[in-house]
Amino acid sequence: MTECLNEDLRDLLPLLAHGSLPAAEAARLRAHVAACAACTAELASLESIRQVLAARAPQLDVSAIAMAVTAATSRGTPVLRVVPGDAPAVKPSTTTSTVAPRRSWVPRHSIAAAASILVVVSLSIPLLRPDASPDTAPLPMPTVAGPAVASPIDTPDVTTPDVVPAVAASEGLVVADGLSDLSDAALESLLMELETLEATVSAEPGSLRRPLVATPGGL
Amino acid sequence: MGDPKSWTSEATDAELIAQWHGGDQRAATALVHRHAQALSRFAASLGERDGIDELVQDTFVRAFQSLDSFRADSSLRTWLFTICKRLVLDRKRSERRRRNQVELDEGHAVAEYDALDGMVAEEAAGRVERAVAKLTPLQREVFTLRVTEGMPYGEIAKVVESTEGACRVHYHNAMKLIKESLSDD
Structure with a gap:
């Protein structure tokens, strides 16, 4: 089956399958899909792929994680500071930014x-x-x-x-x-x-x- | 306020972050409930199988410990994904070191992913898994974020450290390869 030539609409199909499109845009896209066999097939594929990929991830005990996270991040515990504008670097220890960096080399x-x-x-x-x-x-x-x-x-x-x-x-x-x-x-x-x-x-x-x-x- | 799930359901991430800054730990709980499962899916897409709950927990701990540095020029979920990805890479490096192997490369990641695919029992799911496994790690990451998380290309680009246009190309190449793979089976 050939692909739909409307790339802009085709590009939005995964968001339609996910349900993250605004209602008006979703309605417009659904109207297109109803008249387009290629997009109908692609949307069906995306929905099944999405289900498979979601099922692959284990179901978490979110409440237990939330309790552990809140316990670990209660105010008063050491806080890891990172360079603004960047995701925090992954380091095993937690230190505060107020601690001057140690210089291990000899001056x-x-x-x-x-x-x-x-x-x-x-x-x-x-x-x-x-x-x-x-x-x-x-x-x-x-x-x-x-x-x-x-x-x-x-x-x-x-x-x-x-x-x-x-x-x-x-x-x-x-x-x-x-x-x-x-x-x-x-x-x-x-x-x-x-x-x-x-x-x-x-x-x-x-x-x-x-x-x-x-x-x-x-x- | 009562159950965090009810009073926080309407609050935005930014509002919850502000409440957490004000000392309300229930806001942290609400944020964990909101984003944990998405992090689990994302970690699975990176090839993680074991200890995903621990990985998700570590991601949140890191995030809350450095929440002051979070700038709202991306969504909180995008930021969480970047932290999670770094933790995954850190894990893989540690595993490599333990085995006295060389630094993580994409070839190894693909091999690990492929090896686990054979364990998928259900045939239709197995076909999809095999098709996705044929993608490059970057294609798979972009595709997963687009399809399972419904993320715009701009946010995906921040997670994978690429450009919006490149992510769009990666997605469409991935979709084309998956279609071909599914039709071949």
Whole structure:
């Protein structure tokens, strides 16, 4: 059987079968269906399909559900808030919007500070040895100053001579050596230490508040 | 006021929501009575078979807990369907994780749906079930919302996160496939 050419009316047949059309529109459509064999067949199909699909869904104990829902949503219980304009996200826990979101990651400035400390300590070890001789002492190198809690992203290029004048005026962390002097093995070791340190730092050390200065002559 | 079923039968969803905001828990009961069975049908159309009552209950709990964020630019039922759908997807993901399987995809959903079709006893119903099972998940969802819930395309589009025009096309393609399938049997 061919389909009805009136697509607009045919499109409303499921709503007629459902009974959700306004009375006037339903009457108009029923008049059309009565004169259209294709729509009559399609409406009959839709009504039987609707019955089958509805029967497939289990009958619920709605009263029991209502009681459980009202018990769970009584005022005073924690309320889940979601971003306005969106359906609520499905999450297993219920929290209020007033609870600040927890940040499980370590703040970037703390990592940067810890990394700076490690660099200073690593480079200072040869300088602090009692037997350090002028032969083994590092050569004077351009020094780098930067804010003690600077982000790694903001850290200037340590080999850039342009930053040298900042040493004298700065009260921040001063590194009296250059990374370029480190051997490949030492650099790799330093990077590994930095990686392990990143996982353990949880707070900004208070010692960073004080300026640290390491010079070729010792502390 | 007496039986919630009587005094709330004429109230709109918006009025019941307002009453619930005012502290009247009977409004919540009325809303559950009004929409629970539709949610059950919708969940079944998504391939759910077990624990639908729990799913419906969870849907209402989530909805009431976040009812402040409900904007009336869609119907409450549409909003409930979107919550229900997310819960269903969440369930399926959890099941996949338990089985150490990959993320939910539409192919798996179809397979589950097809496997259950053979259990339909009555022949006429079985033919309809098989015909509907041949649809893609999206076609089936759109078709079910249109036929069993009588929803306008605009509301369906919000549930399935598509456009009104696309939903119209999905419905008519689904109807055509079902007709062909029923005539082949």
